[in-house]
Amino acid sequence: MITINEDLCKGCNLCKEFCPLKVYEESKIPNKKGIHVPCPKNENKCTKCGLCILMCPDQAIAVDDKDED
Amino acid sequence: MDKTNQNRFMKYLRTDRLPNIFCPGCGNGIVMNAFFNGMERAEIDFDNLALVSGIGCSSRVPGYIKCDSLHTTHGRPIAFATGLKLANPELDVVVFTGDGDAAAIGGNHLIHGARRNIDLTVICINNSIYGMTGGQISPTSPTGSYGSTAPFGAVEKPFDLSELTKAAGATYVSRWTTAHPVQLANAIKAGLQNKGFSFIEAVSQCPTYFGRKNKMKTAVSMMQWMKAESITKRRAEKMDVTDLKDKLIVGEFQNKNEAEFTEQICKLIGDKCTTGKPSSIKSAFKED
Numbered sequence: 001m002i003t004i005n006e007d008l009c010k011g012c013n014l015c016k017e018f019c020p021l022k023v024y025e026e027s028k029i030p031n032k033k034g035i036h037v038p039c040p041k042n043e044n045k046c047t048k049c050g051l052c053i054l055m056c057p058d059q060a061i062a063v064d065d066k067d068e069d
Numbered sequence: 070m071d072k073t074n075q076n077r078f079m080k081y082l083r084t085d086r087l088p089n090i091f092c093p094g095c096g097n098g099i100v101m102n103a104f105f106n107g108m109e110r111a112e113i114d115f116d117n118l119a120l121v122s123g124i125g126c127s128s129r130v131p132g133y134i135k136c137d138s139l140h141t142t143h144g145r146p147i148a149f150a151t152g153l154k155l156a157n158p159e160l161d162v163v164v165f166t167g168d169g170d171a172a173a174i175g176g177n178h179l180i181h182g183a184r185r186n187i188d189l190t191v192i193c194i195n196n197s198i199y200g201m202t203g204g205q206i207s208p209t210s211p212t213g214s215y216g217s218t219a220p221f222g223a224v225e226k227p228f229d230l231s232e233l234t235k236a237a238g239a240t241y242v243s244r245w246t247t248a249h250p251v252q253l254a255n256a257i258k259a260g261l262q263n264k265g266f267s268f269i270e271a272v273s274q275c276p277t278y279f280g281r282k283n284k285m286k287t288a289v290s291m292m293q294w295m296k297a298e299s300i301t302k303r304r305a306e307k308m309d310v311t312d313l314k315d316k317l318i319v320g321e322f323q324n325k326n327e328a329e330f331t332e333q334i335c336k337l338i339g340d341k342c343t344t345g346k347p348s349s350i351k352s353a354f355k356e357d
């Protein structure tokens with residue numbers, strides 16, 4: 001499961017741009033701080049490679065290792 | 070937030086200070102991630118770590134990390150770290166610095182640290198500009214790049230910090246960018262394991278000043294630019310010098326064994342050396 005901490009995300013979109021499988025999409029609606037927090041729309045494609053965790057400058061992304069299926 | 074699904078580096082951070090002060094998309098946070106990753110893989114004991122930094126946005130990194138840290142004066146982190154390491158040879162001492170901090174005001178400390186081959190790991194976040202003070206040109210700003218002190222473009226040639234520290238005597242030198250976080254983490258791991266002066270140049274983005282003044286308004290466009298301009302050292306060696314103009318050569322520039330400064334001093338002072346004895350520092354993070 002991918003969780004984005006809305007208190008930490010600043011909406012830089014690096015995760016969206018650098019995810020090799022294009023898991024993230026920018027949300028249409030801004031949050032209460034006016035930030036368009038990306039959403040892991042294509043989460044089913046995620047291979048848990050962890051690149052977004054390394055790329056997020058605000059330590060806002062968590063990818064759970066546990067497989068749900 | 071749900072504790073069961075937390076960012077995996079959160080355990081190293083002073084969570085009460087978050088969100089960090091860095092601008093959206095600033096590379097400092099990526100270098101921080103690469104450091105945690107390299108530290109884990111080098112099997113460094115987090116409790117045995119001391120972080121030292123100077124002044125600048127990049128130098129604020131240790132302020133977010135839950136271990137002992139020294140936030141020193143501008144340009145002087147290597148000088149403070151030298152004292153810290155000599156008094157406590159068993160500590161793993163890591164310096165976080167910027168291009169302005171390490172190469173402008175602190176340039177002499179940098180070359181002399183390298184010359185002594187003292188066992189420090191220096192992580193220099195090179196964003197080619199002074200971020201904290203408003204976008205002035207730094208010693209690593211590319212010729213022709215714009216800054217608040219170079220409205221018509223910088224005239225000088227930039228320093229190549231990796232070549233500089235290699236020539237000065239550093240025994241481990243690597244350069245990667247924030248667009249190569251895995252390779253950067255590998256370099257930090259190797260630097261931490263090297264017994265001697267390790268210099269890791271992390272070429273990074275300052276979208277707020279360098280980006281805005283140089284026609285790259287977002288962190289994404291800056292990182293795409295760094296990725297596109299990077300050429301590995303191995304490939305560059307086979308290329309013509311003219312084709313390498315304005316390219317960013319990345320890779321490992323030095324990795325060798327040489328006598329280390331602290332060890333030599335310890336040999337000289339015999340049983341007065343504090344190696345193997347309790348640390349002379351009382352940790353702010355350990356209970357009494």
Ligand SMILES: Cc1ncc(C[n+]2csc(CCOP(=O)(O)OP(=O)(O)O)c2C)c(N)n1
Nearest residue numbers: 125126127143167168169170198199200201
């Ligand atoms: C002795 C002294 N001179 C000048 C300054 C002003 N100053 C603060 S940060 C800085 C430059 C920082 O640049 P860099 O190290 O590249 O860090 P960045 O903010 O880009 O990460 C300067 C000149 C200072 N704080 N102290």
Ligand code: SF4
Nearest residue numbers: 091092095126200275
């Ligand atoms: S001014 Fe530049 S270096 Fe400083 S936090 Fe902002 S983006 Fe980062």
